[in-house]
Amino acid sequence: xxxxxxxxxxxxxxxxxxxxxxxxxxxxxxxxxxxxxxxxxxxxxxxxxxxxxxxxxxxxxxxxxxxxxxxxxxxxxxxxxxxxxxxxxxxxxxxxxxxxxxxxxxxxxxxxxxxxxxxxxxxxxxxxxxxxxxxxxxxxxxxxxxxxxxxxxxxxxxxxxxxxxxxxxxxxxxxxxxxxxxxxxxxxxxxxxxxxxxxxxxxxxxxxxxxxxxxxxxxxxxxxxxxxxxxxxxxxxxxxxxxxxxxxxxxxxxxxxxxxxxxxxxxxxxxxxxxxxxxxxxxxxxxxxxxxxxxxxxxxxxxxxxxxxxxxxxxxxxxxxxxxxxxxxxxxxxxxxxxxxxxxxxxxxxxxxxxxxxxxxxxxxxxxxxxxxxxxxxxxxxxxxxxxxxxxxxxxxxxxxxxxxxxxxxxxxxxxxxxxxxxxxxxxxxxxxxxxxxxxxxxxxxxxxxxxxxxxxxxxxxxxxxxxxxxxxxxxxxxxxxxxxxxxxxxxxxxxxxxxxxxxxxxxxxxxxxxxxxxxxxxxxxxxxxxxxxxxxxxxxxxxxxxxxxxxxxxxxxxxxxxxxxxxxxxxxxxxxxxxxxxxxxxxxxxxxxxxxxxxxxxxxxxxxxxxxxxxxxxxxxxxxxxxxxxxxxxxxxx
Numbered sequence: 001x002x003x004x005x006x007x008x009x010x011x012x013x014x015x016x017x018x019x020x021x022x023x024x025x026x027x028x029x030x031x032x033x034x035x036x037x038x039x040x041x042x043x044x045x046x047x048x049x050x051x052x053x054x055x056x057x058x059x060x061x062x063x064x065x066x067x068x069x070x071x072x073x074x075x076x077x078x079x080x081x082x083x084x085x086x087x088x089x090x091x092x093x094x095x096x097x098x099x100x101x102x103x104x105x106x107x108x109x110x111x112x113x114x115x116x117x118x119x120x121x122x123x124x125x126x127x128x129x130x131x132x133x134x135x136x137x138x139x140x141x142x143x144x145x146x147x148x149x150x151x152x153x154x155x156x157x158x159x160x161x162x163x164x165x166x167x168x169x170x171x172x173x174x175x176x177x178x179x180x181x182x183x184x185x186x187x188x189x190x191x192x193x194x195x196x197x198x199x200x201x202x203x204x205x206x207x208x209x210x211x212x213x214x215x216x217x218x219x220x221x222x223x224x225x226x227x228x229x230x231x232x233x234x235x236x237x238x239x240x241x242x243x244x245x246x247x248x249x250x251x252x253x254x255x256x257x258x259x260x261x262x263x264x265x266x267x268x269x270x271x272x273x274x275x276x277x278x279x280x281x282x283x284x285x286x287x288x289x290x291x292x293x294x295x296x297x298x299x300x301x302x303x304x305x306x307x308x309x310x311x312x313x314x315x316x317x318x319x320x321x322x323x324x325x326x327x328x329x330x331x332x333x334x335x336x337x338x339x340x341x342x343x344x345x346x347x348x349x350x351x352x353x354x355x356x357x358x359x360x361x362x363x364x365x366x367x368x369x370x371x372x373x374x375x376x377x378x379x380x381x382x383x384x385x386x387x388x389x390x391x392x393x394x395x396x397x398x399x400x401x402x403x404x405x406x407x408x409x410x411x412x413x414x415x416x417x418x419x420x421x422x423x424x425x426x427x428x429x430x431x432x433x434x435x436x437x438x439x440x441x442x443x444x445x446x447x448x449x450x451x452x453x454x455x456x457x458x459x460x461x462x463x464x465x466x467x468x469x470x471x472x473x474x475x476x477x478x479x480x481x482x483x484x485x486x487x488x489x490x491x492x493x494x495x496x497x498x499x500x501x502x503x504x505x506x507x508x509x510x511x512x513x514x515x516x517x518x519x520x521x522x523x524x525x526x527x528x529x530x531x532x533x534x535x536x537x538x539x540x541x542x543x544x545x546x547x548x549x550x551x552x553x554x555x556x557x558x559x560x561x562x563x564x565x566x567x568x569x570x571x572x573x574x575x576x577x578x579x580x581x582x583x584x585x586x587x588x589x590x591x592x593x594x595x596x597x598x599x600x601x602x603x604x605x606x607x608x609x610x611x612x613x614x615x616x617x618x619x620x621x622x623x624x625x626x627x628x629x630x631x632x633x634x635x636x637x638x639x
Contacts, residue, residue: 005185006168007073009168010168010169011073013164014069014094014098014164015062015066017157017164018062018098019058019062022054023055024153025102025105025108026054026223028149029108029223030047033219041219046217050224053212053214053224054223056199056207057212057224057225058226059199060197061101061229063193063197065094065097069093069097070189072086072090076173078186087169091161091169099154099158101228102157104231106146107146107227108227111123111227115501118222118225118230119227120344120574121237121344122234122573123231132379132409132410140445140447141446143445143446199211209229209590210588212224216605216606218504218505218506218508222507245634247627248623248626251627253624254625254627254628258556258625262553264558264563264565265563266563267562267564275524275561276548277491277546277547277548278489280367281490281491281546281547282491283368283436283491284435284481284490285359285437285493285539286437286493287331287335287437287438287440288443288494288497289440289470290499291308291470291499292511292514292515293515296309296516304464307472307475308516311475311478311494312518315525315527317516317517318534319531320532320579320581321514321516321536321568322515322570322577323498324339324340324341324537324570325513325573326513326572327341327497327498328381328439329346329381331495331497333348334536334537335495335539337357337359337555338358338539338540338541338552338554338556339555339633340629341570343573344571344574348381348387353385354386354633355389355390356390357555359435359540361390361551362540362549362551362552363433363544364391367432368433368435369394369433369434370391370393370436371394371395371428372387372392372439373397373417373420373424373439374398374438375397375410375411375417376397376409378395378397392437396424401420409446410444413448413473414440414442414469414470415455415476416450417441418438418474418476418480421436421477422484425481426484426486440470442466443466443467447462449462488523491520491547492520493517493518495536495539499511499515500512505599505602506599507575509572510584512572513570517538519542532565533581535565535568537555537556537557538560541555542558545561546561556625556628566617566621567579567580567618567622569621574588574590575589576622578619578621579599582600583618584597584598584599585615596608596614596615596618
């Protein structure tokens with residue numbers, strides 16, 4: 001009798017085989033993640049439960065992958081189709097669908113380890129820069145490893161599938177069973193499929209991303225997810241009409257929060273500083289790739305940045321500064337234009353191009369020449385189009401450097417990029433005040449430590465060496481700048497585009513948003529360690545305030561030398577964080593739930609239910625500011 005049920009048996013065998021392969025990817029992802037952590041990962045005895053959760057999500061994905069083959073095989077059973085070509089077609093469709101799913105699983109391993117987030121629609125932003133993205137992938141040995149793993153797994157999958165096809169399906173497609181038996185099996189199969197694609201045996205809602213969050217351990221919460229599921233769900237969310245514009249709070253609340261910020265008084269403790277730089281002071285803004293505060297003396301471990309540490313000690317350094325988001329485009333956008341990240345929205349690549357007021361326009365109006373330097377192609381993240389449209393006169397990128405200076409797919413390394421910036425500043429100094437912004441790149445894979453320099457790494461791991469090299473490049477740049485005639489009349493600002501997911505205490509890595517913010521002007525800005533919560537987006541307003549120029553109030557930043565904000569807030573695509581000196585409020589937008597932690601103590605107890613007033617105040621502030629940004633941009637770009 002089992003032989004007569006060949007079509008149904010085939011589906012069951014493919015499903016079980018698929019679950020095995022999905023599980024293998026989950027185990028491989030766990031092994032890679034653990035190998036990259038400096039301290040042993042504490043699973044708290046919950047890993048088996050995470051695997052069980054993974055089985056549920058893998059079943060959901062499998063049911064959708066098998067939907068078309070199932071319909072075709074049921075039709076073949078009912079119509080008594082015995083043609084070999086028909087079942088070969090069904091088989092190849094099934095194998096291809098699963099192969100695409102396994103590719104997503106392989107791609108998710110480096111994606112998760114880098115972003116500490118499962119594969120989602122944000123990954124598609126790289127496809128608009130396909131050539132550069134492919135160059136990065138094929139230049140990084142670790143990515144080759146993941147590709148090799150995918151090819152090996154895919155080969156095993158096809159061999160396994162061929163065995164199931166030949167032994168279970170093709171020999172018995174002409175076996176006859178009664179209409180009643182076939183109908184009964186079809187009903188059972190459809191019922192199982194319905195339950196499987198919901199991921200639950202109860203009558204409640206189907207599984208969602210939030211279903212996987214059953215623990216206080218952020219890794220355990222995410223490892224049970226299937227990347228195909230998270231990718232498709234993120235596409236669905238992005239396609240929904242209500243998600244095209246955020247609705248964190250109402251317009252009245254957003255206006256009220258902004259009005260409160262506009263009315264912030266001058267902080268009496270800061271008023272005595274009386275900081276005011278000479279009109280026409282040059283501005284050099286260095287946006288450092290992935291320079292989390294945790295890599296520096298501001299972190300909890302051994303510092304990798306002696307040059308940056310020395311610079312911080314001689315500058316006005318904000319120790320509790322937070323990046324707007326976790327992507328480079330967030331960092332450039334927020335630093336120059338004083339606007340927050342609006343969740344996962346790409347701030348610089350939209351049609352039509354958004355018009356945003358910020359530091360480039362304000363300084364341009366004051367007679368400054370403005371330039372932006374980047375190592376890679378300025379087409380990446382639409383830097384060329386957006387920056388040129390929003391006040392940057394000159395964008396210097398990969399095409400402007402000799403190919404002999406390239407060390408990887410990104411182009412020249414940091415110290416060479418700094419040399420080009422120095423040459424530009426030399427040529428501009430005689431023409432009037434200038435603002436130069438540069439985006440470093442060396443602390444981004446594929447990692448390369450250039451040869452032929454006097455840099456000597458202290459660590460053996462390449463990931464640490466590139467941080468040391470990036471730091472050495474900064475020190476070298478500042479020593480060479482100090483010899484220039486324009487140095488004494490220049491304000492240097494150092495900030496990271498974002499940090500790195502070094503800590504995994506919460507399901508939103510604080511180290512990914514905690515960054516240094518440094519204002520350096522020897523003899524004019526006194527060295528100070530400032531522990532107030534501040535934002536990366538405050539840089540523009542603060543620079544304008546120091547120069548005595550107007551325009552800071554047209555951003556959502558504040559002049560940090562004169563004002564203080566109650567909280568810092570930031571995004572990680574689908575999460576919002578809010579911090580003060582003690583508390584961290586984490587809001588999961590898609591799940592619509594939040595948690596409150598004493599983050600300075602590293603505590604994981606969720607105290608949101610015990611601190612409702614505090615939660616509401618932090619939430620109102622952050623939601624109002626982000627919502628206000630959307631409204632400001634909407635009004636500006638509708639004009």
